[in-house]
Amino acid sequence: MIAVQGLAGARVAVLGLGRSGLSAARALAEGGAVPLCWDDTPSARERAEAEGFQCQPFRDARDFDGIARLIVSPGIPHLYPAPNPVVAAAYLAGVPVDNDIGLFFQSFATSAWHSFDVAPRVVAVTGSNGKSTTSALIHHILTDVGRPCQLAGNIGRGVLDIDAPHDGEVVVLELSSYQTDLARSLTPDIAVFTNLSPDHLDRHAGMGGYFAAKRRLFAEGGPDRAVIGVDEPEGRYLAGQLSEGPSDDRVIRVSVEARLTGPGWQVFARKGYLSEYRKGKQTASIDLRHVPGLPGAHNHQNACAAYAACRSLGLAPKVIEKAFHSFAGLPHRSQLVGEKDGVKFVNDSKATNVDAAAKALSAFDRVRWICGGLEKEGGLGALGDAPTVRKAYVIGREAAGFAMQLPVEAEVCTTMEKAVAQAVAEAEPGDVVLLAPAAASFDQYDNFEKRGDAFVAEVKKYL
Incomplete structure (x- = not known):
């Protein structure tokens, strides 16, 4: 404690x-x-x-x-x-x-640190999507190399429940906008911003307030190093605000949409390959295409952010690459439930907003898509044409209204049982039956975990 x-x-x-x-x-x-x-x-x-x-x-x-x-x-x-x-x-x-996050940062350092050879450090991860996977991946990499570390915050243990840190230990925190918005003290050593897409807008009075809540981790905290996803305007703005110039390597820019150039420090993934550039020269490359726990471009973005954070902690590219391959992923986040007769079943119940669902859909070529629930502000327009979707199977109390907004053929199923059964009946070898709801769960389930568990239970009947 x-x-x-x-x-x-x-x-x-x-x-x-x-x-x-x-x-x-x-x-x-x-x-x-x-x-x-x-x-x-x-x-x-x-x-x-x-x-x-x-x-x-x-x-x-x-x-x-x-x-x-x-x-x-x-x-x-x-x-x-x-x-x-x-x-x-x-x-x-x-x-x-x-809040408890403010109390944590107020209280983390103690006089006991005077006897440590290496002061404990805090890596704090925020963003709309991918922060849980990124946090867990950083923790996994550190554990794999034998570095003492703890995982807490919005994932794992409460921040005040962790053990007092040891010499050289790293504490990895996943922080939501609810947590960063109110904390009076925010002083991470390394801060990570994954991305930004509409979510929790009622709680923050719109996108500006939502981004401002995330930005506090960097503006208030003044981290020694900031890892910033720059695929949205807000990320590019934040990186610019924190940097003293193009060569300032206290800011590491991360992308899965562009090849980043310039004299600074960049980590990006293109066509399944992660590349690290410093001072205009490539320093490392990792093939992510066959890393089972990190499928799809959205997970490649998580990999880039985790890689950058671990490089900031002094880890070598090869040891990070080795740890990538043993990362099993998290439940309810691109979780492979099983495969039968050439059909894969993937649980991404954590895809509670449209942007997360769109990224999950783009990770596979032929998708039988189970979606629906309590629709969030902003509608479903950000899905685009959803070209990988063969058919959608819509659950939720407002399934009919949800289905009418989709750009693909959709069947109103209402319940998870019916949606899985219908998707199984129509799936062909090479298809992926994917739960990526693009909506909150509260119309039918207590949380996204319960929704994902329901999907897994129905799939296991078939498997």
Whole structure:
């Protein structure tokens, strides 16, 4: 556990008692603070009270008398579409609002580091798509070469639940826009920006607010090195803002859409080959076409970002390449479930927005596409013509309306059971039955993992 520093003896309010909220309460108590907790759900309060934490409501500004800080869980709105009433009361009372990520960066370094030969480092990864795979891949590479490391944040353990770092250890964090938007302290050593596409727009009042939340990791944190995906205008803008000039190698530009040139540091993938260029000269090349855990251009982008981060940590290209081949991928992210009679079944339930789904579709030549769910803002226009799709099988409560927007032949199936059964019945050797919903899961499932599990269960009936 990372004990929170700087708040010993202070009364600190904690709003939301899920994984991150309870973790924050424990870390605050470990550091000598007095956490006062609240969650609207009685069962959540009961869990906190069972651990010995005091629960009390915060109805208005007067309830914040004597409170040093409010710690808010990531799912609770703090600004858009409207602040949660407790957060609004804290603002009125002048109480600083923070989250567990802010507490982590405030508390990560300790006096114990004075005895270390190599100070621990933090690699923080954000972006719309690919941040989980990129984070897990960085962690896998470091583990493969024997470098001590931990994986936390939006993937793996809560940031305050990790062990106190050892000499030379690397902590890899996946951070969502919800987490970077509110954290009062953001100081990673290496920060990674994968890409940007419309997502969570209601929570950030549009694309500008969404990008601003991601940008805070770089603008507020001032990382020693920034790895920036430059295939969107926002990434190119961010790289330009952080760089002192074309040869400034503190910024590593990453692309899967263009061959990057210039005197700086670039990593890009073209036609399945990853290339690294520094000072205008190629320094490494890796064939990604036969890396089983990283299929498709979108995963090649993840590979480029992870490669750049690991090169920043001093790893050699050959050891990174070796680790690529043993990376199994993550569940629900281009996960190969199985193959039968020449038909592959791939679970990409994490493709919850249109851009992620489009990238998943482009990874295969002949797709039987299972899609649908709770449609997000912006519609489905970014899919384009979806040329690799032979037919779509649409699930979700609003399946008919979703199907009408698709640029391909579509059948309304509503349920996962029917969609898989129909895709299996019509699939031919060489086809890929792909779950890439391009939508949230909450109309039918608690989360994308449950949706992916449902797909896997139906496929296994056939396999």
